[in-house]
Amino acid sequence: MPAYAVIGAQWGDEGKGKIIDFLAENAAVIARYSGGNNAGHTVINDAGTFKLHLVPSGICWPHAMNVIGNGVVVDPDVLLKEINENDLDPSRLAVSDRAHLIMPYHISLDQLEEQRRGDAKIGTTGRGVGPAYIDKVSRQGLRVGELLDPEDLTLRLPAIVAFKNEIITKIYGGDPIELNAVFEKANMWAGQLAPYIRPVENLIADALESDGKVIIEGAQGALLDLDHGTYPYVTSSNPTVGGTLTGLGMGPRSYGGVAGVFKAYCTRVGEGPFPSEIHGEEGDSIREQAGEFGTTTGRARRIGWFDAVAGRYSARVNGFDAMIITKLDILDGWEEVNICVAYEIDGVRTEQFPVDAVTLDRAKPIYETHPGWTESTRSITKNSELNDGARAYIHRLEELIGVPTKILSTGPRREETLVIEDFLA
Ligand code: GDP
Ligand code: IMO
Ligand code: MG
DSSP states (O other): OOEEEEEEOSSSOSSHHHHHHHHGGGEEEEEEOSBOTTOOEEEEETTEEEEESSSOTTTTSTTOEEEEOTTBEEOHHHHHHHHHHTTOOTTTEEEETTSEEOOHHHHHHHHHHHHHHGGGOOOOOSSSHHHHHHHHHTTOOOBGGGGGOHHHHHHHHHHHHHHHHHIIIIITOOOOOOHHHHHHHHHHHHHHHGGGEEOOHHHHHHHHHTTOEEEEEOOSOGGGOTTTSSTTSSOSSOOSHHHHHHHHTOOGGGEEEEEEEEESSEEEOSSSOOTTBOOHHHHHHHHHHHTOBOTTTOOBOEEEOEEHHHHHHHHHHHTOSEEEEEOGGGGTTOSEEEEEEEEEETTEEEOSOOOSHHHHHTOEEEEEEEEOOOSOOTTOOSGGGSOHHHHHHHHHHHHHHTSOEEEEEOSSBTTOEEESSOTTO
16 A cells, blocks of 8 residues: 655644644554654544654554654654553554754754854754754764663774764763763663564555555654755754655655645744744734644744645645645634745745745745635534535635645644545545
8 A cells, every 4th residue: 555645834833743643544654754852743532632843643543553764863762652651562652763963962963053043043943953964964963773782882982972072062062972871762762662663664564555555744844854845944954755765764665645734824833934924913813813823832933824825835845635734723714815926035026935035035925815714614524514615725825725625634633634535545
């Protein structure tokens, strides 16, 4: 059976966790391929409310195998917390031996570097994700599988920690990391994580060759992608579709579908250009109404109108064949809704998304205003229950993005979902 990717199409927090939990009912495998515990995915169903940072959002289905792929960076403290909180045994969770570790010095360095940047800060989540990817690329990283090889760790760790401490103390004036404490942590991690650590490529390949559906769970969003996002205000991995292949070790022919999850409006956490941002009281009231506060850091999310220029770009770089639109219910009762259909940059209208952050920062949104709708879309599950105003809005988004909508999300709970066409068919 094929694989289906569900990818954040904006700046993250589009509601990927909710959608994955909904789709995973008949999935054999749900796999994360990039990012780390900078992600925060909220899942709400009859079993409760789950705020997941590292383990995939398929954990509420007892039959499914959840996979953390090699492209993810893993903070073992966070992983063990989620394993324990959710009673996950190795028959339900596998962690790639080649995923890189987020070590205590990565967390220090992330926070120290943000302080150093001052006004030019990125607004990272401070979880050590960027520094862990830096070490991966510079070939100084430690991989999850190395926890199982104490001899290797004994050989490598002292030199790595000594070097990191030079940087922490001499460049940033921070407090050094204690080598013994790191060793102790690594021993504890090894003991508790060993049963979960394995190569995951075969597991996914076997599921694809048998009857199992494989759902690939995006973290972050296309506009935070290291290559395709609004650099340098991005994360340090590739949330876009290309990241799924390297981050899990699978081929492109495995795909049955690639869906982009779009919020019915936009949000962004952290710094960086956001042309359709709604400033002031209007933005504040939407944030309160929609509960737009970060799942990971609790920070207030910036609010904006749906940006179709950015959305079309996102659809292109990912090759989306389906849109999943979430939080439609939040727009209920608004007198008017705006869609950003073009930008004006230095007096010139454009429908192209300038990825360069400096240019994008000068982009002024050009809006198309649509009448709102008074009828509630909250909790509706049937196409026939969708009111004309909301339907017209969705149609217009489809037209602008150039991709059909297959699922509408009408509330945070699993069952508050309207399937227009089966994405997993
Ligand atoms: P993710 O990072 O993409 O998984 O998204 P988050 O979980 O960080 O943020 C999405 C928030 O919106 C969560 O609090 C969800 O419970 C909530 N949510 C998801 N879908 C809907 C929806 O259709 N309507 C409403 N009102 N809330 C939703
Ligand atoms: P989910 O999976 C929203 C943002 C941070 C910051 C930038 C870099 O829940 O959608 P990092 O810690 O990754 O180095 O921070 O990326 N960011 C997210 N924003 N949702 C996320 O994940 C994010 N993960 C990172 O706020 O602007
Ligand atoms: Mg989130």
